[in-house]
Amino acid sequence: MTKDLDAYRAKRDFTKTPEPGPETGTSAGNSFVIQKHDASRLHYDFRIELDGVMKSWAVAKGPSLVPGEKRLAVQTEDHPIAYNAFEGIIPKGQYGGGTVMIWDRGTWEPVHDPHKGFEKGHVDVILHGEKLNGLWHLVRLKRRPREKTDSWLLIKSDDEFARTAEEPDVLVEADRSVVSGRTIPEIAEAGDRVWNSNRGDSVNSAEQAAPAAAKKAAKSTAVKAPAKAKKAAPKAAAAARAALPDFVQPALATLVAHARNGADWVHEIKFDGYRLQARLDHGEVKLLTRSGLDWTHRFPGIREAIAALPAETALLDGEAVVENAAGVSSFSALQQDLGGRGGKLVSGNALYYAFDLLHLDGRDLTPLPLTERKEALATLVSSKPQNRLKLSEHIASDGDSMARHACRLGLEGIICKRADAPYRPGRSDVWLKVKCTERAEFVVAGYLPSTVSSKGVGSLVLGYYDGENLIHAGRVGTGFTETVSRDLAKALEAIKATASPFAAKLSADERHGVKWARPELVAEIEYRGWTHDGSLRHASFKGLREDKAAKDVVREVPKDAPEPPKPSGRPASIISTGATVAGVHLSHPERVLWPEQGITKQGLAEFYAEIADWVLPHVVHRPLSLVRCPSGSEKTCFFQKHAWAGLSDTIRQIPVPGDDQPMLAIDDLAGLIALVQAGVLEIHPWGATESVPDKADRLIFDLDPGDEVEWSAVIHGALEVRERLTAMKLESFVKTTGGKGLHVVVPLVADTGWDDVKAFTKTIAESMAADSPDRYVSTMAKKIRTGRVFVDYLRNGQGATAVAAYSTRSRPGAPVATPLSWDELGPEVRGNHFNVENLDRRLQNLSGDPWAGFFEVRQSLRSEKPEKTRKRR
Incomplete structure (x- = not known):
């Protein structure tokens, strides 16, 4: 990688072109920009910030949201970071002469080390833009004879931001600048005017306001409000003057079964907290519930954040939330933080997500369109950032995709809002809610x-x-x-x-x-x-x-x-009746197993009954090691693999090699609920069935991060394991562990003994540690694991176990080990993201099994040799 901008400098005469000079800059940020460039041929310039420059590609046909559709991206010279804000005219006769539009912008993050990705010719990037989002792949092509530049392919991953070939082309649907709201012809018509600021949010002194139609079109494609602004939005400043109201009856969302699509709608995440109006009157703050109760005393942190806003008077609409360990708002967590009914304690952890602005400095904003109110809100909130005050950002893509994404993440749902509607108190059709559960x-x-x-x-x-x-x-x-x-x-x-x-x-x-x-x-x-x-x-x-x-x-x-x-x-035909689930009687069904969540024995039994079709294939007819916590996860817990007094008839005892006592196995849902009745909070099956216990039918790599290891490094480790296995024509699957890491699981035909399986997995783990000693270790010694990922192959010996797919864990938060598709790996889903409270939302909203085909895979280790496990160079 280089910061040398000599090639950029050599191609331009800066006395004739308004493009920014070749200063390298010192930024260590992660911006990206896509500039639509009408030069000798219309194309799109895709740029990502890395090592103080913008790595650049010319994409002839522009990016496509259709997964697998390959768009040729020819790598061009590095550009200075200042180029991100350039929109205007490059004079004819100059290099690249023509019109330049800032078509999209935002930030990006790597899935793995981008420097190594450039060396290998495969860079995976996650975009957070105003038009483009989600995972994208850059794949370098082999140079042909006499080619002097590298050609790459830009490919959209199949995720919640993808579209089918039948859906609208984003290049046609969103053809205006995210800065000026103009089309290419409108920018060209402006002549020598150049949009050029630190964020591209304002114009120079020669520029006039963009036409209203253009601004409205620009807002319809906006994903996020500007990150920084210095004065109130012009539309808000022009709103009618009015006294600050004591309280405004809040707008309420109407429940619908399906999200709304189209440019007239924007969408926000539905929060799981208390709706509050935040009223600021010359430094004095009131926090009012949706029925007008004064709860200011219950949220001192939010009160201080509102008081610090740079406004004389303001009335914000939003929600007070407490986020759980996975970063998701949780009403149960908020209740605990408040100390119970009546506000016996105040909340020490609550955040305020503001999603509307009704009044600002003597102006009534309620008649303005939502997009203009949110523009003013973004200006207000971002002008003086506060830890307890957040902006509820919206997305203008189609609502169906956002709803699917929210539900697969286990969130509560989304709110669809008319972008052009005024604020309407009471329940109406301009705010709609789509629930995931x-x-x-x-x-x-x-x-x-x-x-x-x-x-x-x-x-x-x-x-x-x-x-x-x-x-x-x-x-x-x-x-x-x-x-x-x-x-x-x-x-x-x-x-x-x-x-x-x-x-x-x-x-x-x-x-x-x-x-x-x-x-x-x-x-x-x-x-x-x-x-x-x-x-x-x-x-x-x-x-x-x-x-x-x-x-x-x-x-x-x-x-x-x-x-x-x-x-x-x-009579209801249901799985659960009183204290009986799947025909199994539960003693003390209200016994609390996870105290912080209040999940009881009956709650756990009903959870397993609801997901039976998902979990049972991974635990039936296998020797099981169990973690029992009869009094709950915070009390005494212990491993058990042999029978106990009062063992249910639905839990069988089976002989296994290497153990003089029989182990335990189950056959159906009744057996699983019987485990719950016995206080089992974790299920760890063998990687073999009871019928062929001496041959593995699956192997597991446990990616276990040491202290100070970023989540992205764990993802990178799992992808590297997959890459090595793919080189040997072995298909693999991935799941969260319910803890800090990931499991890569390989289904096999049961024809390989445990010694060979263990040797095979050990070779892969050791070769990863040898190739990247700064990233991986293959030994359990904790003193050398700080800053590295332990590639644990020890789950693959006879008698060794690993937590089952869809099993709960006896850890805080009631997490669940959850299968993912490979495309779902990313920053949003950590090892403990899914839990008893949100997993069912995910499963109900999946379009297919993330592990589709797992039990149909027929592959063997017999043809593989250890030396083949080294990573391809």
């Missing part, structure tokens, strides 16, 4: 006491209003921490009632043991649908909603979906 508020009508704690709740009885009538909706028995369980019992005792508040008489089973309460508390519940008799299926408690009145709780149905069937009164 079914989640709603319900009224708490009573509870059943816990069988574990005499002062706690075992389950809540739920309902919703239909007119004036309270309708029974079943029970929820998981999601309570021990503290929440006690607090709920105390709160419900304070409003206890002598009779059922439901309009219709309940059955004897539904009434049995219930302690009734006045219908005043509102709970947020996540669930998996409804039974035939109108009860929630697989419900999980997320917290109390103190910002919503019980009388406002109705059964919410997507506007574009058919009405749900009325309760039939017939």
